[in-house]
Amino acid sequence: MIRLAITVAGAFLSTLATVASGTGAELPPLKIRQMIIRVPEEKFLQALEARPTDDALSKQLYTWLDSGAAKLVRDNSTTATPGTRFETKEGTVYKWVTENDQDWEGIPKLMPTSWEDVFLGTTLEGEYPAGQWEGLEGDFGPTDPFSGKRMKLDDIPGGKYAVSLLWRTETRSRLATKVPWPLVWPENKTPAVGLYEQDDFLAQTLITSVRVLPGRDAIVGFIRPASDMERESKPSQPELDVMVAQVRSNAAASPSPSSRGKESPAPPRVQFFGFGVANPEALALLAARESGNDTALLSKLHAMAREKKAIRRLACGSAVSSSRTTLTSVREHHFPTEMPTIPSAWDTRPVGVSLEMELINRALTFSLRLDPARFRWAQWDCALDAPELIMRQPQFYQQQVDATCEFREGQNVVLVGTMTTPECLKSADANAGPVIGETLLLFAELYQPEGTPPLKVLPQEQDPQDKQLDLEAVVFELPASERAAWEGQKTEGVPTDDESRFQKALAKVQDGTASIVCHLSSVTNGRRSALVQNIEQVTFVTEYNPVDHNPYGRYRPTALEASSVGSSWNVDVLSILAESEFGSTPVIRVASALHHDTQPAVLPTLKESLEYTRTHQYDLPKPTFTAEEWTHNLILLPGKAQCLGIRQTPDAMKKDRIHVAFVRARVRP
Incomplete structure (x- = not known):
């Protein structure tokens, strides 16, 4: 067992600070502690509803620890002085095999030749910057060095008295069961199968900036355990790992309550929630949604989850600043790449939840990747005369939203993405894979405790083009006999109002004569891009x-x-114009690429591949894909749908059906 605490002078920090507030007091040395507390998810989220301060919420966590309602998973402590880095770790070093020699004579095998030290346990490291804030600039006042747009410390909760720390914590463990990989060499006349057991790791990481008042606690992050997806039977009550930062100082007393007023020292925290809802119910919820006010919808979905009418698929959050924040909880899965039947190289794919984000004032830029299910195994036969000679590869599911949104004052919740699960992701195992017939609704929430002054957007920093847009793409499946009613519309060069036809298609969904096969939505703030997708990465053999x-x-x-x-939509917002060559009507110019597959990819069989090689040396037949694509440069009218046109479904069983795609963009009030 390794227990290590280090404080290192930062060479890049040449001088120590002399100010922590306007009084000129020296920055104090600090005692730093991080606890990871595992708590029932519903219990923690219900406690959040009262919007307590981080200090009050951490005290509630300690009460649950004392009563046995929560569990202490990790506990790390160290010290730090201004202008230094700090590090503490507790765990063991594991020798992980990274390279092997191959032996394909007889029974194929891999013989380890190189190892890498992998630390299993928890590491906490960071920096205690000497420069906690910049000097006065006229009437603007002291500013936050971690804010890209110069937030005044007076506008940051507890800003004048809290200390800022750069914070990185990582917890890693080894998956209890090694992953078996078959080793085969079809060139051997006598077929034989070897076995190689590879390690996978479970990892949880948080990298962010923390602002905390000495003597108080901060909730720096929470997320489900990395082992959550690996459980054969899901717990009746999901759990969260909550990361609590304690910062203490004996050298300087905390300011009196009167000097702090009602301010909390906690930095803003951004929280993400995702809910799986049956498609018809999701459509009804979205139709009743009040534009620009998603708080009520989020509250309703939390209530539905408690009543088992929806499934909470995601719950995570982190303290966040203008520096990039990373929060992950994943299984690090290692799989063969080169010479895959007897691997000479391996790659790593994180499976779980990965979130990167930046918050500048109230504008959030983020990339969220969520794996809705464990990967499935694809298998290739390598010999007609020896069925035991096989190769296998993982096929990964992925849900992703990359977007930018702004939390308007008084609107701390934003619906940032929705996605239906396409039929092409249906698994042969009814108990595995994503849930077909489900829509995922994703929310971002700016959490600030009750009574906290809201984060402000400085007027001089506002851009007329920075309008918040709700983006939506829908693909309807309609009778082919109605083709004429959906043809003849231009999609490029001129703005088109197809809202009435869009509403007509929705009405057909309601009466059962049509269905929605793809529904994707996201947000963007101004001239930026957005990506939303629900896909499977299908691997196939090329050589x-x-x-x-x-x-x-x-x-x-x-x-x-x-x-x-699967289904994916990539949108680039090119401009948002109040006036254009089309008159005074506002228009939104976008580059849109919408992709939808109607059926799973069909990989060639061994017999088909061998037959193909008779005339195509060293080449193999490609899989069969059923992709539909609509790629256009569009001029959209705000709030009005535009029809992208018809595609004849490539599904042989649905020749009597057509697919019609619409997109629209709405400006949030």
Whole structure:
């Protein structure tokens, strides 16, 4: 067991600070402690509803610890002085095999030749910057060095008295069961199968900036454990790992309550929640949604989750600043890449929740990736005469939203994305894979305790183009007999109002004569891009080595590629104009790329591949994809749908159906 605490002088910090507030007091040395407390998710989220300060919320966590309602998972402590880095870790070092020699004679095997030290346990490290705030600038006042747009410390909760720390914590453990990989060499005349067991790791990471008042506690992050997806049976009550920062100082007394007023020292925290709802119910919720006010919808979905009418798919949050914040809870899955039947190289894919974000004043830029289910295994036969000679690869599911939004004053909740689960992601195992018929609704929330002065946007920093847009794409499946009613519309060069036809298609969904096969939405703030997708990464073989000295019927895969199957929409907002060449009517110019697959990819069988190689040496047949694409430069009228046109579904079983796509953009009030 390793227990290590280090304080290192930062060479890049040449001088120590002399000010922590306007009084000129020296920055104090600090005692720093982080606890990771595992608590029932519903209990923690209900406590958040009262919007307590971080200090009050941490005291509630300690009460649950004392009563046994919560569990202390990790506890790390260290010290720090101004202008230094700090580090503490507790755990063990594991020798992980990173390179092997290959032996394909007889029974194939891999022989380890190189190892890497992997720390299993918890590491807490960071920096205690000497420069806690910049000097006075006229009437603007002292400013926050961690804010990209110079927030006044007076406008930051507890800003004049709290200390800022750069914070990085990581917890890693080894998956209890190693992953078995079959090793085969089809060139051997006598078929034989070896086995190699590879390690996967569970990792939880938070990198952010923390602002905390000495003597108080801060909730720096919370997320589900990395092991959550690996449980064979899901717990009746999901849990959260809550990261609590304690900062103490004996050298300087905290300011009196009267000098603090009602301010809390906690930095703003951004929280993300995701809910799985049956498609019809989700459509009804979105239709009744009040534009620009998503707080009520989020509250309703929390209530539905408690009543088992919705499933909470995501709950996480972190203290956030203008520096990039990273929050992850994943399984680090290692899989073969080069020479995949007897691997010479491995790659790593995190499976779980990965979030990156930046908050500048009230504008949030983020990238959220959520794996809705464990990866599935795809298997390739390598020999007609020896069915035991196989190769396998993981196929990863992924839900992703990349976007920018602004929390308007008085509007601390934003619906940042929705996505239906396309039929093409249906798993052969009814108990595995994403839930077909479900819509995922994703929310971002700016959390500030009750009574906290709101974060402000300085007037001189506002851009007329920075309008908040709700973006939406819908693909309807309609009778082919109605094709004429949906044709003949221009999509490029002129703005088109197809809202009435969009509403007509929605009405057909309600009466059962049509259905929605793809529904994606996201947000963007001004001239920025947005991506929303619900996909599976399908791996397929692209190159092989023929087995000449054996009877016809064997091959050895040597190269792989991956392609996305599912629904995805990428939007670039080019401009938002109050006036244009079309008159005084506002228009929104976008570059839109909408992709939807109607069926799973079909990989060629071994017989099909071998037959193909008779006339295509070293090449293999491609998988069969059923992709529909609508790629356009569009001029949209705010709040009005535009029809992108018809696609004949490539599904042989649905020749009597057509797919019609619409997009629209709405300006939030």
